[in-house]
Amino acid sequence: MRKTTRVAALFAAVTFTLLLPATAALASEGSGCSGTAISKDSSGATLETAHVPGAAASQDMPFLVDPRGTVDWSGSTDQPITGATWSVTVMGVPFLNGTFQNDAKDTTTSGTTDIASLPDAVTWAIKGHQVIPVSGTITGAGGTCTLSGYITGQGDPASSPMFYAGATFVVAGTALAAAAAIGTKIVGASAAGGTIAS
Amino acid sequence: MKIRRHPVMSFFAGAFFGFGIMLILFTMGFIPMTVQWLGIGTLGFAVLGTLVAYAIPPSNKKKAVPATP
Numbered sequence: 001m002r003k004t005t006r007v008a009a010l011f012a013a014v015t016f017t018l019l020l021p022a023t024a025a026l027a028s029e030g031s032g033c034s035g036t037a038i039s040k041d042s043s044g045a046t047l048e049t050a051h052v053p054g055a056a057a058s059q060d061m062p063f064l065v066d067p068r069g070t071v072d073w074s075g076s077t078d079q080p081i082t083g084a085t086w087s088v089t090v091m092g093v094p095f096l097n098g099t100f101q102n103d104a105k106d107t108t109t110s111g112t113t114d115i116a117s118l119p120d121a122v123t124w125a126i127k128g129h130q131v132i133p134v135s136g137t138i139t140g141a142g143g144t145c146t147l148s149g150y151i152t153g154q155g156d157p158a159s160s161p162m163f164y165a166g167a168t169f170v171v172a173g174t175a176l177a178a179a180a181a182i183g184t185k186i187v188g189a190s191a192a193g194g195t196i197a198s
Numbered sequence: 199m200k201i202r203r204h205p206v207m208s209f210f211a212g213a214f215f216g217f218g219i220m221l222i223l224f225t226m227g228f229i230p231m232t233v234q235w236l237g238i239g240t241l242g243f244a245v246l247g248t249l250v251a252y253a254i255p256p257s258n259k260k261k262a263v264p265a266t267p
């Protein structure tokens with residue numbers, strides 16, 4: 001194999017490794033509004049309280065939630081937003097969205113979300129130490145409100161099905177790589193009548 | 199001398215490996231769990247696998263007998 005190809009492969013490996021920790025946002029952020037969330041476990045005991053924007057719910061200190069618990073939340077906008085659309089993004093993917101009118105021109109709202117009642121994929125994803133980015137946006141007459149932060153689950157990483165799924169893919173990838181390496185052979189040397197460099 | 203290589207198989211080997219590594223890193227909290235990271239990791243290792251396929255020496259290199267002059 002050409003020396004340049006080997007150098008290129010090494011360069012790509014080093015670059016990729018250095019790139020890994022470089023590009024993530026670190027803090028919970030907000031504009032046009034603020035919010036507070038209180039997570040509770042399945043017995044109703046408070047796990048954590050976070051105010052966003054702020055130091056809480058950051059990538060370094062993600063907001064702890066129990067997959068079998070609830071989250072009490074409240075939020076306020078800087079000014080009334082009416083005729084609005086809202087959306088929630090999880091893991092960088094649109095997750096929920098909807099519309100509301102807010103004819104009363106309220107600037108505060110609150111509620112409780114039962115984590116266990118969310119789709120199985122959500123409760124499945126927050127077992128372990130995952131740091132999951134979550135953001136929400138409200139846009140309408142009166143302005144735009146954006147909040148973002150990070151949540152994390154409970155339990156050992158080995159309690160997550162995702163850990164075993166990952167291990168399975170690693171084993172499968174390694175087996176394929178071994179097959180590819182074993183299958184890399186010199187062919188047709190004798191037929192060509194040449195010599196093989198050692 | 200011709201060497202039979204398997205870049206396509208290596209591409210998928212790298213993709214599988216990268217996908218698995220990213221899932222494990224997610225569960226351990228080393229990197230934030232986003233589809234962007236999942237894509238970067240999977241594609242990055244897939245490209246790396248393809249490059250390695252062109253870099254590794256043939257497995258029968260020592261066994262091959264030089265042709266008689």
